[in-house]
Amino acid sequence: MNIPYLSLKEVTALHGEEIQQAVAQVTGSGRYLQGEAVHLFEQHYAAYIGTTHCVGVANGLDALTLTLRAYMEMGKLAEGDEVLVPANTFIATVLAITENRLKPVFVDVDEYTLNLNTETLVQAITPRTKALMLVHLYGRCTYTPTIRTLCQQHHLLLIEDNAQAHGCLYNTQRTGSLGHAACHSFYPGKNLGALGDGGAVTTNDPELAQMVRTLSNYGFTEKYVAPLRGRNSRLDEIQAAVLDVKLHHLDSENRRRIAIARTYYRNINNPAITLPQMMDAGNNVYHIFPIFTPHRDELQQHLLAHGIQTLIHYPIPPHKQACYREWNHLTLSVTERLAHQELSLPLNPTMTDDEVAYIVETLNSKLSTLNSKS
Numbered sequence: 001m002n003i004p005y006l007s008l009k010e011v012t013a014l015h016g017e018e019i020q021q022a023v024a025q026v027t028g029s030g031r032y033l034q035g036e037a038v039h040l041f042e043q044h045y046a047a048y049i050g051t052t053h054c055v056g057v058a059n060g061l062d063a064l065t066l067t068l069r070a071y072m073e074m075g076k077l078a079e080g081d082e083v084l085v086p087a088n089t090f091i092a093t094v095l096a097i098t099e100n101r102l103k104p105v106f107v108d109v110d111e112y113t114l115n116l117n118t119e120t121l122v123q124a125i126t127p128r129t130k131a132l133m134l135v136h137l138y139g140r141c142t143y144t145p146t147i148r149t150l151c152q153q154h155h156l157l158l159i160e161d162n163a164q165a166h167g168c169l170y171n172t173q174r175t176g177s178l179g180h181a182a183c184h185s186f187y188p189g190k191n192l193g194a195l196g197d198g199g200a201v202t203t204n205d206p207e208l209a210q211m212v213r214t215l216s217n218y219g220f221t222e223k224y225v226a227p228l229r230g231r232n233s234r235l236d237e238i239q240a241a242v243l244d245v246k247l248h249h250l251d252s253e254n255r256r257r258i259a260i261a262r263t264y265y266r267n268i269n270n271p272a273i274t275l276p277q278m279m280d281a282g283n284n285v286y287h288i289f290p291i292f293t294p295h296r297d298e299l300q301q302h303l304l305a306h307g308i309q310t311l312i313h314y315p316i317p318p319h320k321q322a323c324y325r326e327w328n329h330l331t332l333s334v335t336e337r338l339a340h341q342e343l344s345l346p347l348n349p350t351m352t353d354d355e356v357a358y359i360v361e362t363l364n365s366k367l368s369t370l371n372s373k374s
């Protein structure tokens, strides 16, 4: 068998005709920016997430960067303020902070939940702490009532990075509606992915929504009137039309992801492999299915030799990147160990039961050699 990590061609083909029609409609309309398709998608996505506002932007990094910038323009953040961020995240979460001359405070993660825990979080809070970036990494909901309480007590802005968790639930609420603002990426490989770049900010705060919109459109409050130095960061009509089609299928695709994940949990029994703590149904939309083993590279080769492609999310944590030299000295041991041991199995709605079974079988068959070396 030959199983790619993710075939975007197959992902698109799941709803190929609907997508073609949506694209053709925009093509024929002659309106490619700031038109009806974006307007409708913003409304539908806000309703889906459960917020009053949604602002489409060009990509996920811009959603994060413009949200922080908007809070600075609104006087809620100032240069040098500290922003808590899980050390185990994709670099974009951190880039948004440093781009705004805010100070990232890297918080190591919990080895079981793979995300922030209250203890380390509390220790990281200082009088200069003004915001918390809550990253629902791998599609796992990270929000807890304790996090809410901490943010209230310390007057922190709670900003969700929901790039990997479209459709994820906390009880009956969606991630992306739990904090002051949430940032979404529609990069093609995400659970809700466009045919190119796209992103959005969701919030219940009309002032923030308006500020992000202004900043994403040259700083114009009305045409050719610019009280702020903005930029051009817009979601385009074709992407919005595609996303609108795919939004209708998101819940059923996430259900398929959850079913595949359950099969992995039930059947992977290689003692050299650690699976992340399982979550309640709905609290994890399995954007990524990470497994952990000290024999990561060997296991990856074994899978590849059997036609199974895997990826690593992520091999170098942000604080160890060359672009962040000033933080390279930090030791955040859980995050660093995860970076050495993580392997992402294929998991997406195009996969067949046979493919999933074959991956499990191939993983379990590596048992003896992995153990003899540990």
Ligand SMILES: *Cc1c(COP(=O)(O)O)cnc(C)c1O
Pocket (backbone or CB within 6 Å): 059, 060, 061, 062, 089, 090, 092, 093, 135, 137, 161, 163, 164, 185, 186, 187, 197, 198, 199
């Ligand atoms: C993908 C991703 C982003 C960035 O989104 P882009 O659209 O690629 O800019 C930000 N944060 C996380 C956690 C992501 O996975």
